[in-house]
Amino acid sequence: MAKKFVPNNNDFAIAYYRFSSHAQSDASIQQQRDAAQKYAAGHGLQIIKEYKDEAISGTTDQRPGFQLMLSEIGKIKPGALIIWKTDRLGRDRCDLAIAKKYIRDAGCVIHYIAEPIAGDAPESALMEGVLESMAEYYSRQLRTNIKRGHLYNAQNCLYNGHKTLGYAAEPAPEFGKDRQRYVIDPVTAPFVQKVFEDYAAGKPMVEIAKELNSLGVTTTRGKPFTVNSLAHILNNRAYIGEYRYGDIVTPDGMPAIVSPEVFEAAQKRLILNKRQGGQRANGLTPDEAPRFWLTGKLYCGKCGTPMQGCSGTSSYKDTKHYYYACGTARKKKCSLKYVKKDKIEAIACFMLSECLKDTELLASLAVDVVAYYQREHEDKGYIEGLKAERAEAEKALNNLVRAIEQGIFSETTQTRLL
Structure with a gap:
């Protein structure tokens, strides 16, 4: 048998407001606040605390204001919770059921401003359930429509809301209202070209980032450039005109900013620097790389990870020794001991000579x-x-x-x- 609900006997009220960026027809936070204040005054209630979540979808319960309200409602024990509509609490019926149990256990009655739910009347539970189902249906339908729209945009190489440095979006009315296509941004595109040209010519990413930051150029998120953000640009095939959205890849689907030759030169240098970076981490200098001809051909017998060349000095610091080590051994993830380079390469040469006989x-x-x-x-x-x-x-x-x-x-x- 369900526990009897005992409401708090006071005129204190709290209010919760939520506005979703995906549904611009919703009442704004300020509109919800004004309506809540008016509702409270007309029903003899006094709002003692307000909670809000702006531009956060109701499909998730991970909302700061929402979670704070649930954590405090049992301590405040107000007589009423004022909200605009059922869907302001959420659009997932499971999350709603859990939240309403917290609210009910705290002795709080939910008051809906813009929906006809008649308090403790028998039909109120039915009406509330219908409205909750409609809120969840709306959310799922909206998600389906958004995916369908994104898929249509991708199939026609249109702008899908993903900002890319060097590009802007212009209207594409031939594909429908509010559709946009990628065009080259004359302001930022030259900086993208310079990044590729400088890096392909040998300039380090750190210097390129410093130069861009000194000129006041920022990423699409308005932040200063870092090595990671530059690496993201240098790996982005959109700059040679390749449109990509999920599994949809369209060559020449958007205007190219960088020539294939410059892009390829940058890719080769990325690979070279990545390999030399690993060599430097293993105590090697670039001119020592050719010594390890088994790199990429030798694998750890314990975990299957590719073996890497590394070096170390003797206890007297006067002699340098070379080894092959498991790629994860240096991170203490594999117990395979280092193998002397000369020894393992001699074994490989012997096996090759035997095969050639x-x-x-x-x-x-x-x-x-x-x-x-x-x-x-x-x-x-x-x-x-x-x-x-x-x-x-x-x-x-x-x-x-x-x-x-x-x-x-x-x-x-x-x-x-x-």
């Missing part, structure tokens, strides 16, 4: 080498590939000329690009 294996290798040569040098696909690259280069050049003619780039940028 097998005449059948030698013949098989010879066949594979001939097939590789024919595939790389006699296959017409290689020539066709070169033709395709040339066509892409001509297309990029034509796009650049049109961009210069339209005045997208400044005179300084035009001179540098030409």
Whole structure:
């Protein structure tokens, strides 16, 4: 049998307001507050505390104001909780049931300003349940419509609300009202080009970030540049015109800001710096990297992680020794001991020499080498590939000329690009 509800015998009231950024037709926080004050005055109630959550969806209960209200209601023990509508508490019936139990156990009666729920009348429970179901239905329907809209935008390479430095959004009325497409931003695009060109030319990310910050340039979130934010830019294929949304990838789906050649040069340097960064972490200098020819071919026998080259000095600091170590051993995640470089490489050379003594294996290798040569040098696909690259280069050049003619780039940028 359900516990009998005993309301608090006082005229104290608390109020909760929520406004969702996804539903602009909702009453604003101020409108809800004004209505709550008017309702309290008309029903002999005194609002002693207010809680609010602005621009937070009702589909989650992780709302600061909402959680604070639930944690304090048992201590304050007001006679009434005033809210605009049922959906202000939430749009998930499970969350609503839990929240209302907290409120009920605190002896508080919920007062709805804009919904016809008649207090303790028998039909009030039915009406309240219907309104809760409608709130959840609205939330799910809205989520479905948003996903459908995003999918349509992605299929047509339209702006989906994702801000990208170097691009702006302009109306695309041919796809419907409020649809937008990506266009090159003449203000920020030159900075993106400079980031790629400077990094491909060898300038460190730290220096590039300092230079951008000194010029007052910020990320799309309005924050200063860091190495991480620059890495995100340098890895973004949108700058060579590739539109991407989830599993939908469309080459040439948006205007390119960086040439494929500069983008590829930046990618190669990212890979090189990543490898050299790992070598420096293992105590190696860049000129020592070629020493470890088994890198990428040798794997830990315990955990399967690729082995990495590393070095160390003797106790007298006069001799340097080289080893292969499990990639996770240095993080204490694998117990495999370091293996001397000369020893493991000698074993690998011995095994190779033994394999080459097998005449059948030698013949098989010879066949594979001939097939590789024919595939790389006699296959017409290689020539066709070169033709395709040339066509892409001509297309990029034509796009650049049109961009210069339209005045997208400044005179300084035009001179540098030409």
